[in-house]
Structure formats: C-alpha cells, structure tokens
Amino acid sequence: MTDTSTSQQTVDLVVRTIAETAIENETYFGELDSVVGDGDFGYSLARGFEKLLEGWDGIDRADPGTFLKRSGMIITSRIGGTSGPIWGTAFMRAGMAAGSAADLTGEQVVAMLRAAVEGIKARGQSDLGDKTLLDSLVPFTDVLEQRLQAGDPPKAALEAAAAECRRAANATAEMVARRGRAAYTGERSKGSVDAGATALAVLAERLAAVWPAGAGSLAADGPEGKGSE
C-alpha cells in the first residue's frame, strides 16, 4: 500500500463534498425515492447536510475521528426519515474507528468504511442483498481496499471504487427490497434501482472527481477546500 495518509483537511473536503453533492442532487435523489418509496430521501439528506454546513466551522476538529463523530451526531439528531439515523450512524462509526489519529492511512480509511457498514447493518437490521445503500457501499469498499493494497494511487483507487459502486447500484434494479419503504411493495420493487445505493454512487463519483491528482502523502500536500461557501 502506498502512503495515502489523510489529513483533517482532506476529511473536510470529503464531508463537504458529500454535503454539497447531496444538496445539489435533492431533486434527483427525491425522484429516485419516488418510484417505490415516498419521495422524501432527497429532501431529508439536503436539509440535514444544510444543517451540517450551517454549523460547519464550529464542529470540533480535535482530530478527524472526533470531527466525524460530531458530524454523525448532528446528522442523526437533525435529519429525519430513515436516512438520518442510518447516515448519522455511518459517520459516527467511521469516526470511532478512526480513533484519535491525526492522519489516516489507507488501511485506516478502509477500516472506517467497514465500521460504517457494520453500523448501518446494526441500525437498520439490514444486510447485503436487502436492496439498500449497503449494496453499493460494500462493493465500493471492497474495490477501494483491493486497489490500495495493489498500490494504486488514491485517486485511481477511488475512481475504480466509484465505478464499481455505480455498477453495484445499477445492479440493485434486479433485487427485491427487503428493508425500507420499498420493501412493502415486494416483487414490484424489482426493475428500479435503490435510491440510497444510487445516491452513494453519485457521491463516490464526485469524490473521485474532486480528489487531487497528485499521488503520495495526502497529509503532506492535501487538496484545498473548495471554498465555495
């Protein structure tokens, strides 16, 4: 594995990109949830991440782990619907897995994603194959891990993982939903992709796109914040 340690500055970029992308895609995410769900997914995420950005500068940045835990608490407590608890739990668990490290290695990032997956499973009483965001998050994590282990530079690894995430999200169209509102429609949930899984693909692609091209230690020459506030 190359040295891909990640600083607070990078974590800021990641979380801010997720937030901004969710806000920009409010309508699209809502429409994804309209097919067999109730259409509120885009609205819930957008309002929640808006709240996160409102208090952005005041979030405790003692270390990336603390920052993620605090972000997760805000998301859990302020976003409604299923997404608030699910996404909040994911952020909190990732933060806990990060511990108090100032810079994160690629291995640590993968462990954080695995912790997020376990958190979602526990919170949602759900598993792979239930047609939820897990079905694109897990393949994303798998490929990211493989590529980093194979020595790919982080941006390339992320691009590969995002492509896999999209493929997996598209593949949810074949699945019958067993969790979430879509589950009530049984067989009729087939034929359309899961909103959460697809949203994750959009976020992954955006993250891969904004990730700085240079290889090597991100901690040293990390990307700048987008400063679009």
Added chain:
Amino acid sequence: MTDTSTSQQTVDLVVRTIAETAIENETYFGELDSVVGDGDFGYSLARGFEKLLEGWDGIDRADPGTFLKRSGMIITSRIGGTSGPIWGTAFMRAGMAAGSAADLTGEQVVAMLRAAVEGIKARGQSDLGDKTLLDSLVPFTDVLEQRLQAGDPPKAALEAAAAECRRAANATAEMVARRGRAAYTGERSKGSVDAGATALAVLAERLAAVWPAGAGSLAADGPEGKGSE
C-alpha cells in the same frame, strides 16, 4: 289565421317531444350550463321529464288545459334547481290559459305561450334582457303569432319561429346575465349563450321537425305519437 286547432293528441306529442328531447340532450344542456353556471341544468331537466314520462299514462287528460296544469305541477314539485319551478310554472300557466277547451286554436296557443312568459317573469322575478330562456321564448312566440296571423300553415309557422328562437338564443351571447347563477359572474357571463335559451331553441327545432306536414285542422288529422317508449 288558418284553422290550426290543436287536439289533446297534439298536446301529447308536444309535451312528449319536449320531454324526450330534454332527456336526449342531458349532457349537452349540462355543458351549456357549465360555462358560467353550475352544470346541473341538463341533469335537472332530464330527471324531471323522466318522472313526467314515468307517470305519463296516468296524467289527467280531461282537456289539454288540465293535462298541462297537472304536468306543470309534477315538474314544479319534482324537478330541482331553478328549472323545476320555472318550467313547471310555464306549463301550469299555459294550462290555465287554455281553460277547458277541447281543441285549441292558433290564437289560443299564442295566448298560452304569453301566459307562460308572464308566469316565468313572475316566478323568476326576471324580464326580457336578463339573459334567460325568456330571451328566446318571447321572440319565438312573436314570430309564431305573426306567421299564424299571416296565414302560414302551422308547420311552416313553427319552422320560422324555431329559426328565430335559435337566432335569439345565439344573441344571448352578447348579453350580461342578470338572473340565475350566471348573474354572479357579471361581465364575464358575456361571450357564451344562455343554457335555458339555447335549450329552448333545440326544443323548438325538434317540435318543428316532428310536426306533421299537412296543413289544415290538426284537431281533425293530428299526428301520431312517436311511440318510442
């Protein structure tokens, strides 16, 4: 004036034709009333005349006057909306004007129509120019009287009167409604014809069409009922 005396048989034809035409035109009359009214005109007339036809054979036929009075009472008491009282009153007043004559002369028929007009005015507190059925009924009556006095055979007189009735009904489009539901819209009632006036034109045209061609005494060789029941 030629001899155009009218028997009970003919009165039966006239009333039955009105009833059947109103029932056939339920949708059309309702649509006329939808433009600036409330759309129930066709339904009210159709249901009322259905009730008249239901008890058709049992209506007292002592003489045409009695028959029309009884018909008017059924219409008044069983048809709702504005049309029940208005049309019922017209039939009752016509019947009263007919007295107990067994056969009616053209002059008597015109007098009956005049009585109906006065009845409508009194019941509706309305007058010519208010954009109601009066605005086609009065011109119809005027032309019928002129033509009969000029010696036209009844069918021809009726055809001329029906044409005038249609012209007058179309002319109501220029008027501002001052009575009925359409009146609430004030200036906006302009531009569409009055439902009642137009319905009357349809009825007049149908009556002219079914009237037997032969001139002379209708009392003697009156037309047969349509027997379409």
Added chain:
Amino acid sequence: MKKFVNDPQRFVPEMLEGIALANPDTLKYVPEYNLIMRADAPRDDKVSIVQGSGSGHEPAHVMVVGKGMLDAACPGDVFAAPPMDYVYETTKRLATPKGVLLIVNNYTGDRMAFDMGREMAESEGIKVAVLKVDDDVAVKDSTYTVGRRGVAGNFFVMKAVGAAAEQGADLEEVVRIGEKVNSVTRTMGVALTACTPPSKGSPLFELGDDEIEFGVGIHGEPGRERRKLERADRIVDDLLDAIVPDLPYRSGDRVALMVNGLGGTPISELYILFRRAYQVLAEKGITVGRSYVNEYCTSLDMAGASITLVRLDDEIEALLDAPAEVAIRVF
C-alpha cells in the same frame, strides 16, 4: 372521472343511506324526499331548523343535522335546489307548535322552492319563516342582480339559530338571531381546481396549471376573476382585502375566523392559510376570538378554500359556544 361512485344518479341517495346507517340512534332518513332528520324531531318545545340547498356541499347540510344544529336537511341533487315537494313534505314532518325555520342560501332555485314550499305549508296552518343567507362578498351586490350568494358563512347562521332553538327561543327570536349573524358574516373563496359533478363525469371548468379562480362560488361558478397562482400568503391577503372593508371589520373588533376547505384541499394547507389570516387581522387590530379550520361547506372535490369572518358580540359568541352533536363530529 376518478371518484368513488356507483351509478351517478344514485350518488345522493347512496350518500344519504350511508349517513343514516352510520347514525342509527340519532338520525332518521326518509328516502322519498332526501330527508335526513333528527330521530327525536319534531319536538314540541322547540322551533325546528331546516336547510335545503343542493348536494355536493357536504358536510353541509345533511351532516350537521343533530342536537344544537339542524333538525333536518332535504337537499336536492348535486348543485340543484331541492324540488318544492321536498321542502313542503319536510316542513310538514318537522312542524311544531313553535314553528319551522327554513334557512335558504340565496340562490334563485332555492328561494323559489322554499317560498313555494312555505306557502303550501302555511296554507295548512303551519308556522313557517324563511331566513336568507348571503355572505359572499365575491358577488357585487346590485339592484340588477339577485344579490349575494350564501356560502360557507351559513355554518354560523345554522349554529347560532340551532343553539337558540335548542334553548327554547321562539320563531321570531330565532329569525332575529339568524338575520343578525348573517348581517355580520362575510366570506370569499378561491379555487385551485374545478370540481367534477358525478353526473357530468368531467371537470365543470378548465383551469390552467398556474391559474386560480378568485371569488369562486360553491357550485364552481366563476368568480371575480381568473388569476395566476400565487403564494398562499398573497392569496389570503387578497381575500381579506375583499372581505374586511366590506362590512367593514374594524380595529377593536372581535371575530370568528373560518378557513373552509372546498373538498380537495387537505387540512394542512388550510392551517397555512389560517396562520396568515390570523396575522393580518392582528396587524389590523382585529382579534380572532374563535377559530374554525376544516371543511364546512364544500364544492365536491374542488381544491380551494374560503375565508369567513363573523363579528362577534356576547350574544353571538355564547350561541357559537353552545354544545352541538352532529354526524361529522364522530369521534
């Protein structure tokens, strides 16, 4: 037509049958005359209160028959005044020594049916009075027209005379109260969509996707003007601009404020309208003493709402406050 309906011609009788089945202990149903009446009516010790009107305005008026409100309602078909027979037969059945009050929303057909029905009942020695309701400010009153329409404000007239009659007021007194409430009541409505009469099977008029009918009638009659759809607050402001100066309602007045749904608008939106109306009145120094937010007088499935103001005094407020038990109050 997207409706729960069997035979459109049986729409009204089937609805009335449903009402009767749902209220077996308190209501009686006489199918021949579309008559829904209190099971304990007529009562010798009170004036009977009767409403006619067309159907399609539910809960008005068949669903507000009950203790402290109407003693009977005998609606015509959808949007059609009842035939004179219904009025006459209902009046006969509701006759009491104290008399019968017929409440009439001011429409030609209704007035004719009730006037004729009254004449016939009076000729048989029944004491009858007719009370006219005409609260709609959308209609410009003029000697050339038939006057204003009766719309959702009729609720307050029914409630007040219903309470007075329950308390034993005589016919003259009940009429006085009804006229007084009507005289301080003003309403105006707005439609977002047209309604679909079951027998017509299609919308009564066409409204563009961004159009509203301002000052609409409760039968879908066109109103003052067709406008562009605007923010809820702006619509409320414009309605109040028409209503408030009409009486006028003045700073220092205490009012009842009703936001009435026209049938297709959910109650959540009605509260959004109510909020603004309350705020605007407060700015004008007018106190909302009683609040009414619900469907009271509808126009089938029309999306839309009306706002009604009633200027309160101690007498009116006490009557509005009196208890009532009606079908729609099922709980």
Added chain:
Amino acid sequence: MKKFVNDPQRFVPEMLEGIALANPDTLKYVPEYNLIMRADAPRDDKVSIVQGSGSGHEPAHVMVVGKGMLDAACPGDVFAAPPMDYVYETTKRLATPKGVLLIVNNYTGDRMAFDMGREMAESEGIKVAVLKVDDDVAVKDSTYTVGRRGVAGNFFVMKAVGAAAEQGADLEEVVRIGEKVNSVTRTMGVALTACTPPSKGSPLFELGDDEIEFGVGIHGEPGRERRKLERADRIVDDLLDAIVPDLPYRSGDRVALMVNGLGGTPISELYILFRRAYQVLAEKGITVGRSYVNEYCTSLDMAGASITLVRLDDEIEALLDAPAEVAIRVF
C-alpha cells in the same frame, strides 16, 4: 403544483404555527422540535401519550393532541420520520412520574428515531415505553421484511390509550391496552390519484385516468397492485375481502368501522363507501357498533380512502366512547 403553500421548506412549521394560533388556550407549540403539546401537559397524575410520524397525514397526529387523546406530537417533515432529537426533547418535556408512551407507526425511520430517543431519555431516568402500530393488511407480513405498516388504524390505538391515560391507568396498563387494540385492528387503502409533496412539486407517481392503486400506503408507496377503476361497491368488496379474513372478523363480532379519506376525496364519497361496507359486514353477520367516516390519517392531497375494522369488546368500546377534545373538533 396546485397548493396553498409559501416556501415548501416552511410547509410544516407554518402549518404548526397555524394550529397553535387556532388553539391558544389548549395547545403549546415548541418550534425547534415541531412539537405541539397540550398546554396543561405534562400532568403528574397521568401517563403522557406521544406520537411522532412524518407530516402530511393531518389531522394525524398534530391535530389530535388534546384531552383524552395525545399529549404531544412531534412530526418530522412531510413523509419523513422525526429526527431523533425531536423525540428525545419531546420525551423530556412530557416526562411524568407515571411515564411516557411513544406510539410509533411501524416504519424503519420512525422506529429508529423512537428507539434511539427512548434510549437517551431512559438514560436520564425517564420511564418510557414504545408501542408499535401495524394495521395495514396490504403488506404481506414475512420474516424477510420489516412487518406491516401502521396506517389509519392508529387512530383507535391513540383514542383508547388516550382515554385510559386520562382515567389514570399506569404505563404497563396503557401499553397492554394499546397492544390489544392494535391486535384487533386491520386496515387497507386504495388511491385514485397520487399525492404531491410540496417539496417535490409534482405527483409522487403516475396513475392512468382509469387506474387505481390497490393497497396503497399513506406515503403514496405502491400497494398490492395497480388495477382498473371500478364501481365504488366493487372496490369496497375487494378491500373487505382482504381485511375480514385477515384477523379474521367473524359472524357475531361487533366492530368499529372506519372509512378514512386520504385527503383529496370528499366526505360524500366516503359515505358511499361506508354504506356498502356496512351492508357487506351485515351480510356476514358482523355488527357495526361504532361508525367513523371522515379524514383521520391522510396522504396530503391524495384522492382515495381506507377501510379499518376494529373488533370491539366492552373494554375497547368504553375507551372509544370516552370524551375527547382535540383541535379538529372545532365546532
């Protein structure tokens, strides 16, 4: 979108403000948590009854806060479970020595928010119980899914536990009653049109002119199947064919029958459905002991209806019969 709305993001808070303004003496409003609570709550001598759920189902649940019903409701945005914070803060504010009952319609988001809120409140020493409502027979229950949805039947659970709490029942007893009512309650709904969430601005799904969604959820989730529109009676028959055998309800049973409007359907049509349901049940030997025809749990402006049956016994019937005073009972 044809709605009375200002800023779609302010839809829920403006509605709640309206409710608070209309009920100044009886309700209190805490904007931070979308919290509508009884002005006299919490009362030390009773269990507090709280509902969460998303908005868009009005009058459920914010408009049934009042004596004998809910002590508080803290809805999320339209169709979104409340954030956990709302639940936690509401529970803290409603805490009494006798405890707090949180009623949860069985949806993933709601269950998570309420479970987490409960955990947090319990960690501060507050006595809390969570009661799940899942009356929708449209959803086939299976170990692979999350179980049935809670829909209009939640009204009966709220009414019964509200009455019991008012009479001083303790938390365990209130839970027992709520579970019992839920266990004998079954519902199924049908949509004639889709609803339009204000923030989406367009219908949630497309239905053809002659199509209905059979077994629809109260958030516009698709149901068992899409069908052709049929006569009202036929629709009722099919709904009852799904509901009756499910418990099952049997000849000799006495039931409460609710016909609930989904928001855009006028009450006249609901009575047409009620009539048929009553007749079909009578044919099966099932007696309708209590009738409920109105809007109780809606899906914004969706045209449609649901039918609910509750098997009555003396205990349940007495609780349903107990008085209640809520915002929508404005009269």
